[in-house]
Amino acid sequence: MVERVTSKRGAANDDSPVGQSGARRKSDKPQGGAHAAAKAGFDKKTIALVYDFDGTLSPKPMQEYTVLPALNMDPKLFWAESNRIAREQGADPLITYMHLMYKKAKEKGVRIDRDDLVQLGRDVELFPGVAEWFDEIATYVALRAESQGVVVRHYLVSSGLTEIIEGTAIYPRFHKVFASEYWFEAYDLPYPKRVITDTGKTQYLFRINKGIEDLGESINQHMPEDERPIPFSNMVYFGDGETDVPSMALMRKSGGHAVAVHTAGKARSKCVDLFRAGRVDFFAVADYRRGSELFKRTCLLIDRMLADIRIREEMWKLGRAIK
Numbered sequence: 001m002v003e004r005v006t007s008k009r010g011a012a013n014d015d016s017p018v019g020q021s022g023a024r025r026k027s028d029k030p031q032g033g034a035h036a037a038a039k040a041g042f043d044k045k046t047i048a049l050v051y052d053f054d055g056t057l058s059p060k061p062m063q064e065y066t067v068l069p070a071l072n073m074d075p076k077l078f079w080a081e082s083n084r085i086a087r088e089q090g091a092d093p094l095i096t097y098m099h100l101m102y103k104k105a106k107e108k109g110v111r112i113d114r115d116d117l118v119q120l121g122r123d124v125e126l127f128p129g130v131a132e133w134f135d136e137i138a139t140y141v142a143l144r145a146e147s148q149g150v151v152v153r154h155y156l157v158s159s160g161l162t163e164i165i166e167g168t169a170i171y172p173r174f175h176k177v178f179a180s181e182y183w184f185e186a187y188d189l190p191y192p193k194r195v196i197t198d199t200g201k202t203q204y205l206f207r208i209n210k211g212i213e214d215l216g217e218s219i220n221q222h223m224p225e226d227e228r229p230i231p232f233s234n235m236v237y238f239g240d241g242e243t244d245v246p247s248m249a250l251m252r253k254s255g256g257h258a259v260a261v262h263t264a265g266k267a268r269s270k271c272v273d274l275f276r277a278g279r280v281d282f283f284a285v286a287d288y289r290r291g292s293e294l295f296k297r298t299c300l301l302i303d304r305m306l307a308d309i310r311i312r313e314e315m316w317k318l319g320r321a322i323k
Ligand SMILES: [Mg+2]
Pocket: 052, 053, 054, 055, 056, 239, 240, 241, 243
């Protein structure tokens, strides 16, 4: 299968300090310039809000709004078959579904190229307030940030498909999207180029922490804590369940924050379990509108991070003064 048009990846970055929004810089440069920046001033002022996608920003798995309807497939039957094959073959469930999806498309004679996946992404439903969330958070931080130059970035770390996420209206709001992706030109059926598993997600949290966002660069080299551009204490991870446990555990163990969400009117037992186990600071209904419990609790975490940034900046200045 040949890709018709290669859409360039690379979400728009919004690195302007809060309060000066609108100045978007398009760059995928790694953020590792800690050495140079450290000379100019305290530079750990970036806050990263990191989101899972399916079940966190959107009620259902993204395939259920896009490819499965295009193939006229019942989601329950599809996932049941995919999970059964994965179990029987001892295969990774994500690779299995990525393969099965295109096997079904081929069987049905439906051609879905990269651009088609992007187009289908328009149909993905988002939880209430998600579209406005990014501006509301920017407004709140601008009101509260007393330290100059605080920047808020939004990241997506999803097992879902990059191509579908690209088609959603919120795609440009992310500084970077890390998600599974297909090769479209290498094989007859599209072949997984990158598969982000539950535990694999933690790699991307380290990439954000270390400023090594270029996937061509190795993440494994040691980097002292004080050189990492976004300390874990400046990060919040938003997820909806078991698949987020490794990410939430990493955040909490490393001084970061985590929030679990659940669909309104549906069981919140998973969130309660996560909360009781100390995996998350808070949980709330996935209502991203201003004034919701999720918004207020996120703002509390932002207040804590802003205070932390001010304290660490003051300590940094004191350290410089006594040299
Ligand atoms: Mg999820």
